Amino acid sequence: MRSLCVLGSTGSIGVSTLDVVQRHPDQYRVVALSANRNAELLYQQCLIHKPDQVVLVEELGIQALRDRLADHPDVNTEVLGGANALQEIATLGNVDTVMAAIVGAAGLLPTLAAAKCGKRVLLANKEALVMSGQLLLNAVADSNAELLPIDSEHNAIFQCMPAGFRVGRYPEGVKRILLTASGGPFRTISIDELPGVTPEQAVAHPNWDMGKKISVDSATMMNKGLEFIEASLLFKMPEDQIQVVIHPQSVIHSMVDYADGSILAQLGNPDMRVPIAHCLAWPERFDSGVEPLDIFKVQRLDFEPPDENRFPCLKLAYSAVHDGGLTPTVMNAANEIAVAAFLSGQIRFTDIYRVVAHCMDTIDHGEPDSLEVVLDVDNRTRSLAEGYIKHI
Numbered sequence: 001m002r003s004l005c006v007l008g009s010t011g012s013i014g015v016s017t018l019d020v021v022q023r024h025p026d027q028y029r030v031v032a033l034s035a036n037r038n039a040e041l042l043y044q045q046c047l048i049h050k051p052d053q054v055v056l057v058e059e060l061g062i063q064a065l066r067d068r069l070a071d072h073p074d075v076n077t078e079v080l081g082g083a084n085a086l087q088e089i090a091t092l093g094n095v096d097t098v099m100a101a102i103v104g105a106a107g108l109l110p111t112l113a114a115a116k117c118g119k120r121v122l123l124a125n126k127e128a129l130v131m132s133g134q135l136l137l138n139a140v141a142d143s144n145a146e147l148l149p150i151d152s153e154h155n156a157i158f159q160c161m162p163a164g165f166r167v168g169r170y171p172e173g174v175k176r177i178l179l180t181a182s183g184g185p186f187r188t189i190s191i192d193e194l195p196g197v198t199p200e201q202a203v204a205h206p207n208w209d210m211g212k213k214i215s216v217d218s219a220t221m222m223n224k225g226l227e228f229i230e231a232s233l234l235f236k237m238p239e240d241q242i243q244v245v246i247h248p249q250s251v252i253h254s255m256v257d258y259a260d261g262s263i264l265a266q267l268g269n270p271d272m273r274v275p276i277a278h279c280l281a282w283p284e285r286f287d288s289g290v291e292p293l294d295i296f297k298v299q300r301l302d303f304e305p306p307d308e309n310r311f312p313c314l315k316l317a318y319s320a321v322h323d324g325g326l327t328p329t330v331m332n333a334a335n336e337i338a339v340a341a342f343l344s345g346q347i348r349f350t351d352i353y354r355v356v357a358h359c360m361d362t363i364d365h366g367e368p369d370s371l372e373v374v375l376d377v378d379n380r381t382r383s384l385a386e387g388y389i390k391h392i
Helices: 014-020 038-047 059-071 083-089 105-116 128-132 135-141 152-160 191-196 210-222 222-234 273-281 312-323 328-343 353-361 369-388
Strands: 002-007 028-035 053-054 079-080 095-098 122-125 147-149 174-181 240-248 252-258 263-269
Touching: 002 014, 002 083, 002 105, 014 028, 014 038, 014 095, 014 273, 028 038, 028 083, 038 053, 038 059, 053 059, 053 083, 059 079, 079 083, 083 105, 095 105, 095 252, 105 122, 105 128, 105 135, 105 328, 105 369, 122 128, 122 273, 122 328, 128 135, 128 222, 128 328, 128 369, 135 147, 147 152, 147 222, 147 273, 152 174, 152 222, 152 252, 152 263, 152 273, 174 222, 210 328, 210 353, 222 240, 222 312, 222 328, 312 328, 312 353, 328 369, 353 369
Parallel strands: 002 028, 002 095, 028 053, 053 079, 095 122, 122 147, 174 240
Antiparallel strands: 174 252, 252 263
C-alpha cells in the first residue's frame, strides 16, 4: 500500500485524484491533504479519507475546521496552517507519493522539497518545472526520486516513450514530439473580437473541466506554451524537435515521432483521471473510472498548425526556450499576474500578451543558479507586471 499526500486536494486535479484513490482503497492510504481556502471541501475530504494531517493555507479558517473535526472522534486529523506547512506534509516520513497539484508558483517549494526527499512526485503543477527548470530535475536525480508527469499531454508523451525511459533523459530513437492542443474557446472566432472577450467566455473550455487560471491559459494558448517549455525539460528535446499541433477533438493527447517513421499516439476521453490513474498505478495499470473511448462516436480527428497571430503567447514560450536561463521564470510570473488582472476586470484579454512580453523584454535573463535567484526574479517580475498593468 502506497501512502499519499495531495497538495491542492480541493482543486480539480486533487478532487480527481481522490476519486481514483477511492476506487482502490486496498492500494492507497491518504496521509495528508492541503487546500488554499476551501475549508468546506477539505472538511468533507477529511471525513472520507481521515488523513493524519491537513493544511489550510489561509489561516483564518483553521480554528473553525479544527472545531468541526473535533465533533468526529473517528477522525484524528491534525490541522496545520500557512504556506510553510505545505513543505512539512510533502516531506513526511510516512509519505512515499506526492501529488503536486497546487496551481501556480505557490506549488514550487513543496514540490521541490518532496523531490529532495526522494518521493515519487506526480507533477500536475507545470509552473514548478517552468520556474525552476533544471533545479527540480537535479533534485530528482540527486535523491533518486521519481517524477511522473500528470498533464495529459506530457503523460501521453511519457506513455509513448521507449521502454525504460526516465524523465530528464534524452529519448534515443525519437525524432520529434507532437504536442497537441485543443485551441481553446477562441480557435475560430475573429481575431478582431479577442480584445472584447470576457472572463466568462475565456473560462468556458470546449472539452476540459479546469480551474479558471488554467482555462484562461488555454484560451491564450499560454498553457501550451508552458507545456512546450515543460516538454523540453522533461524529455530533453530542443525546441526545433517539439511541434505544437491543434487537435480540436482532444482525443489524441500527444504523439511521439520515431526515427524509423513510426508515430505513436495516446488516445482517450478528455478526463484527467486517465493520466492520474496511470501515474498512481505506474508501472502497472488499473481502473480510472473513465468511460472507454468510443472511436465510432469520434469518427474524425482533425489537425492544424497554430495561428501565431491569434495566439501570440505561444511565440513567447518559443522565445523562452530558445533564450533559456530565467526567461521561463519571468514568463510564468508575468502571466500569473496578467491572468489574475484579466479575471478581475483590470485588463483586456489581449493585454495578457502585452504584460508578459513587456516583462520578458525588461527583466535581465540570468541563469537559475539557485532557488534564491529563481524566487528573486519571480518576485521582481510580479512587481514589474503589477506596475505595468496600472498604466495600461
